[in-house]
Amino acid sequence: MTTTVETGTWQLDRTASTVALRHKTMWGLVTVKGTFTDVSGQGEVRPDGSAVGTLTLDAASLDTKHAKRDKHLRSADFFDVENHPVITFAVRSAELRDGGTVQVVGQLTARGISRPLSLTARLVSSDADALTLDTEFTVDRSQFGLGWNQMGMIRGLTTIAATLTFTRSAA
Template identity: 80%
Template sequence: MTVAVETGVWQLDAAASTVALRHKTMWGLVTVKGTFGVVTGHGEVRPDGTATGTLTLDAASLDTKNAKRDEHLRSADFFDAANHPEITFAVRSAELRGDTVQVNGQLTVHGISRPQSLSARLTGADADALTLDTEFTVDRAEFGLGWNQMGMIRGLTTVAATLRFVRSAA
């Protein structure tokens, strides 16, 4: 990519982007998978090649294909979507190194913010669009999501995202 392609304001193309999670439950015997149906975001790439931005997930839009489980995940035991409707990742800095983007930011879940660093792979880029793929783990207990009946839920949650951004018309 050239600096001219990188520089500018970008909007998340929600229709071409996915944010999903997976977590082992039932003492590690079952993997629960879910996808957030409502994802928004934007970013700005500066002339020096660094970037900032925000990604926002609607906590109530998590769909695991099990209505009863989804209702429980939206409850105060987990995301407490009524009081904390958004999950946000605020990118404080992002720097392209080859086809990898090193990202440092702040993840806010359930009203609790923690620093989060990750690597994303730049899988496509042209003058009008760029696509990033990432996968990282989160300790849900650090965000107050500690419900764990009979020790059924242990370990880290894996977040996987494919994010397509298009040049903003602004």
């Protein structure tokens, strides 16, 4: 099976895309789940089939369905949205592989700290006008200055799950 994606510029469809996180807290007894409600992005598929792009999350848009926790996550203890309002993932290269997998290499920046990040996504659908990618990966929040951990309650890695739909930009 050969899958191709049309060359050109693509825009993230905000209404059809989700970026969510989950993290164990309370010594692993409770899983906190949240969704970023303000996500934007764009990409370019080059003639050789490789791609580059950027995904931007409004850090203040994280919604865990718990107002007090959300306020704390926006504070200087965590995302410090007053000084670092966005989280970005700059895709340096994305290459479609056999079986519809996409190898992605980029740089994740949160709270003003950038780290390299490689992940595998899955191309779940594509046609001339739209494509959808799914991915799930983990990050170590302490590498981004998100080390607040009262009484050792928060342990382990944070899992990020994303479904990203892009539509072809008008030429």
